[in-house]
Amino acid sequence: MAEEKNSKQRHHRSMFLESMYPVVALMLVLVACVELCDAATVVDVYRLIQYDISGAPFGSRFSSLNHHAASLSFQHGADLSRSVLILPLRELDIAFVQDYISQKQSLGGLLILLPQTFRPGNIGGGETQGLRILLAQLEKLLLRSNIPFPVYFAFENEETDTMLADVKKNDALGQQATATTGGYKLVISVSEPRKIASPTITNIQGWLPGSRADGDSNQLSTIAVVASYDTFGAAPALSVGSDSNGSGVVALLEVARLFSTLYSNPKTRGRYNLLFALTSGGPYNYEGTQKWLKSLDQRMRESIDYAICLNSVGSWDNELLVHVSKPPENAYIKQIFEGFSNVAEDLGFQVSLKHKKINISNSRVAWEHEQFSRLRVTAATVSELLTPPELLESAGSLSDTRQHVNEDSIIKGVKLVAESLARHIYGHQGKDIQIFADNSSLAVNRFYVKSWLDGLSQTPRVAPFLSKNEPLIMALKKELEDYTAEVSIQQESLDGIFTFYDSTKASLNIYQVASVTFDLLLLLVLGSYLIMLFSFLVITTRGLDDLISIFRRPPSRKMKIA
Amino acid sequence: MTLFHFFNCAILTFGPHAVYYSATPLSEYDTLGTSVKAAVVYLATALVKLVCLATFLQVSETEVFDPYQMTKYGFQSQEALKAMIGFIDVAGLYFALAQLTHRNISQNHKFQAVGLGWAFADSVLHRLAPLWVGARGLEFTWDYVLQGLEANANLVFTISLAALGSLMWLRKNKPKTLIPIIYTCAVIIATMPSITSYLRRVMGWHFPKVVGFELMTSLVMAFISCQLFILCQRPSL
Numbered sequence: 130m131a132e133e134k135n136s137k138q139r140h141h142r143s144m145f146l147e148s149m150y151p152v153v154a155l156m157l158v159l160v161a162c163v164e165l166c167d168a169a170t171v172v173d174v175y176r177l178i179q180y181d182i183s184g185a186p187f188g189s190r191f192s193s194l195n196h197h198a199a200s201l202s203f204q205h206g207a208d209l210s211r212s213v214l215i216l217p218l219r220e221l222d223i224a225f226v227q228d229y230i231s232q233k234q235s236l237g238g239l240l241i242l243l244p245q246t247f248r249p250g251n252i253g254g255g256e257t258q259g260l261r262i263l264l265a266q267l268e269k270l271l272l273r274s275n276i277p278f279p280v281y282f283a284f285e286n287e288e289t290d291t292m293l294a295d296v297k298k299n300d301a302l303g304q305q306a307t308a309t310t311g312g313y314k315l316v317i318s319v320s321e322p323r324k325i326a327s328p329t330i331t332n333i334q335g336w337l338p339g340s341r342a343d344g345d346s347n348q349l350s351t352i353a354v355v356a357s358y359d360t361f362g363a364a365p366a367l368s369v370g371s372d373s374n375g376s377g378v379v380a381l382l383e384v385a386r387l388f389s390t391l392y393s394n395p396k397t398r399g400r401y402n403l404l405f406a407l408t409s410g411g412p413y414n415y416e417g418t419q420k421w422l423k424s425l426d427q428r429m430r431e432s433i434d435y436a437i438c439l440n441s442v443g444s445w446d447n448e449l450l451v452h453v454s455k456p457p458e459n460a461y462i463k464q465i466f467e468g469f470s471n472v473a474e475d476l477g478f479q480v481s482l483k484h485k486k487i488n489i490s491n492s493r494v495a496w497e498h499e500q501f502s503r504l505r506v507t508a509a510t511v512s513e514l515l516t517p518p519e520l521l522e523s524a525g526s527l528s529d530t531r532q533h534v535n536e537d538s539i540i541k542g543v544k545l546v547a548e549s550l551a552r553h554i555y556g557h558q559g560k561d562i563q564i565f566a567d568n569s570s571l572a573v574n575r576f577y578v579k580s581w582l583d584g585l586s587q588t589p590r591v592a593p594f595l596s597k598n599e600p601l602i603m604a605l606k607k608e609l610e611d612y613t614a615e616v617s618i619q620q621e622s623l624d625g626i627f628t629f630y631d632s633t634k635a636s637l638n639i640y641q642v643a644s645v646t647f648d649l650l651l652l653l654v655l656g657s658y659l660i661m662l663f664s665f666l667v668i669t670t671r672g673l674d675d676l677i678s679i680f681r682r683p684p685s686r687k688m689k690i691a
Numbered sequence: 692m693t694l695f696h697f698f699n700c701a702i703l704t705f706g707p708h709a710v711y712y713s714a715t716p717l718s719e720y721d722t723l724g725t726s727v728k729a730a731v732v733y734l735a736t737a738l739v740k741l742v743c744l745a746t747f748l749q750v751s752e753t754e755v756f757d758p759y760q761m762t763k764y765g766f767q768s769q770e771a772l773k774a775m776i777g778f779i780d781v782a783g784l785y786f787a788l789a790q791l792t793h794r795n796i797s798q799n800h801k802f803q804a805v806g807l808g809w810a811f812a813d814s815v816l817h818r819l820a821p822l823w824v825g826a827r828g829l830e831f832t833w834d835y836v837l838q839g840l841e842a843n844a845n846l847v848f849t850i851s852l853a854a855l856g857s858l859m860w861l862r863k864n865k866p867k868t869l870i871p872i873i874y875t876c877a878v879i880i881a882t883m884p885s886i887t888s889y890l891r892r893v894m895g896w897h898f899p900k901v902v903g904f905e906l907m908t909s910l911v912m913a914f915i916s917c918q919l920f921i922l923c924q925r926p927s928l
Contacts, residue, residue, distance in 0.1 A: 169830050314829060643831040648695045651836070655699055659706050666714035 170288040170639040174240070175364040177271055177280040178591075179322055179630040187272065189280040192632045194317040196237035198639075200293060201225075202300040210235035213315045215293055217242040217285065223266050230274045239280045240315065240637075241267070242293070247530055248284050249369045250587040261528040268363040268526050281317070282364045282527070283637065292639055314640045322630040327622040328593030330359070330409035331602050332421040335613030337388060337405070339554075340398035351402040351429070352550060353436035353508075355497060356381040357411030357418065358590060358605065360525025365591040366634045370525020371534045374411060375585040376443030376542075379578055381405060382608055383543045384550070386577065387565055389612035391551070399554035404433070405613060407605055409592045412524035413627055414494040417592075420621045422504050435465060436508040437550070438497035441523070442542035443534035443582075445513035448479045449542065452510040452517070454487045454502040461507045468549040468558060469511075475563070476544055485517060493520060511546065513538075531586035539582070540573050547573075593629040696835070697826040703839030704818050707846055708811045717804055725801065726808030729787045733812040736783030743776050774885045781881050784809065784853060789860045798861055806853030810846040818842055837902045844902070847909035851916040852880045858923055866922065873919055880912055 177189040199212035201220065214236060216226075221241075229236065244260065245251055271280060283289065292313055299312055339349045356377035362368030369375070385405045392398045410417030422430065442449070451469055453462050466482050473480045487499050494500060495517030501508035514523065544565060551557075551564045565571045588601050595602065597620060610616045667679070711717075712726070787805050818838055826835045855877040887905065890896045896904075 169832075316829070640829040641831055642829055643696070645695075648699060651699045652695075655703050655706070659702070659710055662707060663710045663714045666711060670715040 169641060170292070172283050172286070172289060172637045172639065174281040174283045174317065174635050174637045175366040176633050176635060177276070177282070177363055178361075178365050178633070181628040183626040184628075186275045188274075189271075189276045189278065190322075191238075191277070191279045192317070192319050192322050192635070194238045194279050194281075194315060194637075196315060198240075198292065198296045198313040198315050200297045200300050202297050209237065211237050213238040213240055215240045215242065215289075215296065217293065218244060218260060218264060218267075221263060221267060223263065223270065226267065227270055230270070230276060233277075236278045238278050238315070239276075241280070241282050242285045242289055243282055243527070245284050245286070246532070247367075247527060249367060249530065249589070251530075261533075264528045265526060268528070269522070271363055272521060279317070281635070281637065282367065288639070312642065312644075314642045316638045316640065317635045318638075319632055319635050322632040325593050325629045325631055327624075328629055329595075329597055329620050330417045330420070330592050330623050331595070331597070331599075332409055332417050332619045332621075333407040333602065333606050333609060334421070334617055334619070335385060335405040335609035336615040336617075337385075337392055337403040337613045339392070339401045339403070340395060342400070348428070348432055349400060349402050350434040351404050351432045352554070353404040353406060353433050354381055354384055354439070354546070354550075355406045355408060355418065355436055355508075356439040357408045357415065357497060359409045359411055359417075359592040359595070360590045361412035361521055362524065362526045362529075362591070364527060364633070365594055366589050367527055368525045368589050368591050369531075369586050370529050370590065371531045371582065371586040372443040372529050373441045373523050373525050374439070375525075375582060376441060376534055376539050377439035378407060378585060378605075379581045380439050380442055380539055380543050380546065381407065382581060382605075382612075383539075383573060383578055384547050385609065385612040387543075387547050387571060387573070388550075390571060399551075401434070401554045402432070403613075405609060407609070408497070409595075410623060411497070412521050413592075413623065413625065414492065414520070415497050415500045416623060416625060417621070418497055418500040419494075419503075421619060422500060422506070424619055430504065430506065433501075433506050435461060436498065436501050436506060437546055438501075438508060438510040439542070439546070440497060440510050440512040441514055442511060443513075443539050445538050446478075448481060448513075449473070449545065450481050450483050450512055450515065452483045452485060452496050452498065452512060453508075454485060454496070454499050455507065457482055457484055459507075462509070464553075465507075465509055465549075468553055469545060471558070472545050472548040472552070475561070476541060476548075478541060480545070483515075511542065525590070531583065534582060534586070536575060536578050536582060539578055540575060543573050543578070593623060593627075594631070594633060693827045693829060696831065697822065700822055700826050700835040700839050703836065704814055704822065704842040705811070707843050708807060708814070711803075711807055711846070715803065717800055717807070720800055722800055722804035725791075725804040726811070728791055729805040729808030730812035732783055732787040732791070733809050734816070736779060737816060739783075740776055740779050743779065744773075747772060747776075773888075774882055777881060777884055781852075781856070781877075784856050785860060788853065788856050798857055801861075802853040802857035803850060806850035807846075809853065810842075810849035813845060813849065814842045834898065837898050840902050841905060844905040844909040847913045848880055848883060848905075851909070851912045852877065854916045854920050855880070858920065862923060869919060869922060876912065876915055876919070883908075 176192055179186075179188040179190060181187065194213060196211055196213045198215055199209055200215050216239065218241060228234075243264070247264070296313060341349060357374055358378045360368040360370030360373065362370070385403075388403055392403070406418075406421060408415070408417040408421055410420075451466060453466075455462050457463070457466070462482075466480070469480045485495070487502055489503075496510045496512075498508035498510045518524070547565050548563065552560070552562070555564075557564075565573060567573075590601060602618070606616055606618060712723075784805070787809065788802065821838070822835055825832075855873055858873055859877065883905070887901055890901055890904065891898075
C-alpha cells in the first residue's frame with residue numbers, strides 16, 4: 130500500500146514537472162524576446178544612393194552599420210576600419226575624403242552632418258555660398274566613386290553636437306574608441322540593399338483642345354509645353370530639386386492654369402491644341418520624354434508645331450536662355466525666338482539663343498528638346514543654365530533647396546512663355562498687347578506659384594523610388610485634370626543602362642557604451658563590497674572567532690582525513 | 692558587455708540579501724520558511740495597496756506635488772492619501788510578525804527573517820523587471836547601479852522597521868521613556884517613500900542625491916533601532 134502511494138506521488142510529481150516544461154519554455158521565449166532597442170538617441174539618416182551604370186558600381190554599396198564613432202581628430206595612422214567617421218560639413222576637407230576613397234582605405238562608415246538649413250522645408254536662410262559649393266563638390270565626388278562602406282547624411286541637432294564634442298575630446302586624448310575604452314556606438318540595422326526590380330517612370334499628359342472654325346477641315350496644330358518633374362541627387366530621400374526641376378513644373382502648371390481659363394470660354398478658345406506633359410526620367414538622358422513621344426499617335430506627333438521645354442527657371446535675374454538644336458537660321462526657330470524677344474523686351478529682361486548640335490552617335494541627351502529633335506519635332510528649352518548639364522548633374526542635388534529659388538523669376542518665366550504662346554495662338558505677334566497683365570483676371574497667381582513651389586520643395590522625387598500610385602503623381606494628375614480636358618498617364622519601366630538599389634532612409638541609434646574595463650572594475654568593487662558585508666555581519670552577529678573558523682574549516686578536514 | 696552589466700547590477704541588488712542570510716545565524720536556525728512567508732505577505736500587501744491606490748487616488752495630468760489638491764472628497768491631500776496607503780505596509784508587516792505562526796525561533800531572529808523576506812520580495816517586485824529590460828541594452832546609464840544601492844538602503848530600512856515593529860507588538864515590557872522614540876522612528880521609516888518623492892519633486896533632487904540621502908538615513912536609522920533593541924533587551928527596572 131505504501132509503495133503504491135509512493136509511486137503515485139512520484140507519478141504526480143513527474144506529471145507536474147512535465148506540464149511545467151512548456152510553461153517554462155514559453156517564459157524563456159517571452160523573456161528573450163524583450164527588445165534591446167532603448168537607445169538614448171535616435172536620428173533620421175539618409176543613405177547615399179547606390180546605382181550601377183551598365184554594371185559599373187557607383188555610390189555606397191553597404192547599408193548596415195554597427196561601429197564605434199570616431200572624428201577627424203584621430204591620431205595619424207589609426208585604424209578606422211571598425212569605426213564610423215563623423216564629418217560635419219562645416220569642417221569638411223574634400224581632399225581628405227578624396228584621398229580616403231581613391232586610396233581604398235578601409236573605413237567602417239561615414240556619417241556626414243549637414244546644417245539644418247539644408248533640410249527640405251526649412252526656410253531659415255543665411256546659409257553661405259561657400260557651404261553650398263562645398264556640398265556640391267562633395268556630392269559630385271561621392272556620386273562618381275564606388276564606395277565600399279556605408280555613407281549616410283544626417284542633420285545636425287543638439288544630440289549629435291554633444292556626441293561629436295565628446296568623441297572629439299576622447300580622440301584628442303588619444304583614446305581610440307573600441308570595445309575596451311567605451312565611447313559611442315552607432316548602430317543602423319537594416320537589411321542589405323537589393324536591386325529595384327523594374328523601376329517605373331510615369332509620364333502625365335494633359336490635352337487642351339482648340340476650337341475649330343466652321344468649315345475648316347484641316348487638323349488643328351498643337352503646341353506642347355513639357356517639363357520633367359523627377360530629380361536625382363546624392364541622397365534620394367533628400368533630393369527635392371527646388372530649382373531643377375521644381376521651378377519648371379510649377380511654371381508649367383501655372384501656364385496650364387492660365388490657358389485653361391482662356392480656353393474655357395468658347396469665344397476665347399484659340400485655334401491651336403495645347404499639350405502639357407510632365408515627364409519623368411529626366412536625369413537619365415530624358416528617357417521618359419523619348420518613350421512618351423514614341424507612344425504618341427503618329428498624326429498627333431506630326432501635328433505638333435513646336436514644343437517648349439522648361440528646365441530650371443527659378444533663380445535667374447536678367448537673362449534667360451533659349452537652347453535649340455536646329456540651326457538658328459531655321460524659319461521656325463527664328464519665329465519662336467522673335468516671339469520670345471518681343472515679350473522679354475516688354476517685360477524688361479533679355480533672352481539669348483544658344484545652339485547646340487545633336488551628335489547622333491553620342492547617347493548623351495543633355496536637353497529635353499533634343500529628344501523632340503531626334504523625332505523631327507521642332508523644340509526649344511527655356512532655361513537659366515548656360516551650359517548643358519553633365520549626366521546626372523543639375524538634377525536636384527542636396528544644395529538645391531527652396532531658399533535659393535525666387536518666385537519672381539518663375540513668374541517672369543511664366544509670363545514669357547504664356548505671352549509668347551498667346552500672341553502666336555491669337556495672331557498678335559509684334560503687337561503691343563499684354564494678355565496676361567497684372568491685376569487682371571488673367572494675372573499670374575503668385576500664391577499658386579509659391580504654394581506649389583513650397584510643396585514640391587518638400588517632396589523627394591527620384592523616379593525609381595516613386596511607386597506607381599505615389600501621392601505626388603496623383604496630385605499632379607489631379608491638377609492637370611482641373612485645367613485640361615483629357616489627362617492620361619503612361620507608365621513605362623526604366624530600362625537601359627541604369628540599375629538602382631533600395632534602402633534610402635534609416636534610423637541611426639546612438640548608444641553611449643561603457644568599456645569592458647569599467648564592467649570589470651565594477652565587478653571587483655561589488656565583490657569586495659559583498660565580502661566586506663559578509664565579514665561585518667559575521668563579526669557582529671557571531672563574533673570574530675566564527676569568521677576565522679570559516680576559513681579554517683577545510684584545512685582541519687584535510688588534517689582529519691590525513 | 693551588456694549581460695555583464697546586468698549581472699553586476701543584479702548582484703548589487705540581490706546579493707546583500709543572500710549575504711545577510713548566510714552570514715548571520717539565520718542560516719543556522721533554518722529560518723527560510725519564515726522569510727518565504729513574509730515574502731508572500733508582502734505580495735498580498737502590494738496587491739491591496741494597488742487596489743486602494745487605483746480606487747482613491749486622482750492622477751493629475753502633470754507631475755505636480757500638490758498636497759492640497761482639491762479632490763471630489765473635499766480638501767483631502769493627495770500625498771497624505773498616499774502616505775496613509777503606505778501604512779498598509781505597516782499593517783502587512785504587523786501581520787507577518789505577529790499573526791503568522793512561526794517555528795520556535797527567538798524574537799531576535801524572527802524580526803530579521805521577516806525583514807529579510809519582506810525586503811527581498813520588495814526588491815524582486817520593484818527592481819527585477821526594469822533591470823532585466825533595461826540593463827541588458829547597449830546604452831550605459833548609472834540608473835541601475837543607483838537602483839541597486841537603493842535596494843541596499845531599502846533592506847536596512849526594512850530590517851530596522853521590522854525590529855521596531857517587533858519591539859512595538861511582540862515585547863510587552865518596554866521602558867516607558869523609550870516608547871515615544873520607538874514610535875517616532877517607526878513613523879519616519881514608514882513614511883520614507885513619501886519623503887523621497889517629496890525630495891525628488893519639490894526640491895528637485897536628482898536620483899544620485901536621493902540615493903545618497905537614503906543610504907545615510909538608513910544607516911542612521913539602523914543604528915538607532917539597534918540601540919533601542921539593545922536597551923529593550925535589558926530587563927526593565
